[in-house]
Amino acid sequence: MSKLEQEKLIAEAERVLTHNYRQQPIVLSRGAGCTVWDVAGEKFLDLTGGIAACPLGHGHPKLSRAIAEQAARLIHVSNLFYVEAQIRCAEALTERAHALGQPRVFFCNSGAEANEAAIKLAKRYQTTFKGHAERIEVMSFEGSFHGRSIATVALTGQEKYRAGFGPLIEWARFLPFPTDENDRRALDRISETTCAVILEPIQAEGGIRLWPAGFLKALRARCTETGTVLIFDEVQTGIGRTGSWFGYEQEGVVPDVISLAKGLGGGVPVGAIVASGELAQGFAPGTHASTFGGNPLATAAALCVLETIEEERLLDRVKAAGERLRASLQKLVEKHPGRAKAVRGRGLLWGLQLDGDAAPVVRAVRERGVLLSVAGGTVVRFAPPFVVTDAELDEGVAALDAALSG
Ligand SMILES: Cc1ncc(COP(=O)(O)O)c(C=O)c1O
Structure with a gap:
């Protein structure tokens, strides 16, 4: 499907679905691990984990x-x-x-x-x-x-x-x-x-x-x-x-x-x-x-x-990956002092407190190929699958860093 056809599908969604959500403008069709693809074949790194609902990631064979x-x-x-x-x-x-x-x-x-x-x-x-x-x-x-x-x-x-x-x-x-x-x-x-x-x-x-x-x-x-x-x-x-x-x-x-x-x-x-x-x-x-x-x-x-x-000993992985994520988000607080205020969370549930609306930042991160979500209006939330790799976490934080710099 082309990007134009994807847009048409979104227009159809606007016609037939109730308007109680604020969906991002992509139609997802496939996933593997922490990666998802839209119907036009574009790839995204999914660190929303289905809003904390996909501990095993997408398409886990078991x-x-x-x-x-x-x-x-x-x-x-x-x-x-x-x-x-x-x-x-x-x-x-x-x-x-x-x-x-x-x-x-x-x-x-x-x-x-x-x-x-x-x-x-x-x-x-x-x-x-x-x-x-x-x-x-x-x-x-x-x-x-x-x-x-x-x-x-x-x-x-x-x-x-x-x-x-x-x-x-x-x-x-x-x-x-x-x-x-x-x-x-x-x-x-x-x-x-x-x-x-x-x-x-x-x-x-x-x-x-x-x-x-x-x-x-x-x-x-x-x-x-x-x-x-x-x-x-x-x-x-x-x-x-x-x-x-x-x-x-x-x-x-x-x-x-x-x-x-x-x-x-x-x-x-x-x-x-x-x-x-x-x-x-x-x-x-x-x-x-x-x-x-x-x-x-x-x-x-x-x-x-x-x-x-x-x-798969994923509880250990949650702790180790979570510590890495915390440390790299903390660096963003130091790097963007006026913009990023604090890091809060535990395990693989983390929020970066911003000085204002987090939605435009989440949008800018998506334009860089990474999916995150907003919590409480002013917080960027990470709730990735437990199978997330260090490289994927680093990629997500780098995209957030770039969005905060932009
Ligand atoms: C703490 C908590 N309780 C309840 C719910 C509601 O869950 P559901 O959307 O599956 O009804 C949520 C959803 O975000 C939640 O985070």
């Missing part, structure tokens, strides 16, 4: 094979029946998240659905299983992002995502993001009538923001003290993104429930919650469900992702 084999055998049967891939995948997740205490898994299809499930589980556990009818409020933090469904958008602590959808649910409350480790304002708002608190181990869409040291430990202690369910939204930080299987491990705290999606399916839509055995008692037959949740195709893919990360 994942492609697992999907093809499962598709040939059985794609979908519904949760009227057991399926082996779902059981094996749940086993693999519970082994990795054993710290939660005899955990159990519920499968769904996306991050928003995983958070919905976590909130419903917490609510039912508190009000019905434990009989605390007064525990109504669910709290999240300013700057958070938890998804686009009504409940998750209501709990997203950024006005721009909520605007136009009100009135939203009345039991959602926002806690202030702590300014430092001594800031107890949020902790003091959690009480014996709080149902649950939900937070991201690193606020990703909010601009790659980390918590002050020790804050999450203090939050865990406060939730335990008040009997509040602690939910970690690990949709972006989970499945190795921060260099450990889950972001909570890096903070030395254990939540009651984690929500997962993005990297879990390696690009195949699959979400899940892993809940402690205690919490999981909140769900009884008929209280929650998903037609496609945990179907054979999705869970065969997710199982393959979990096994491949282990077999």
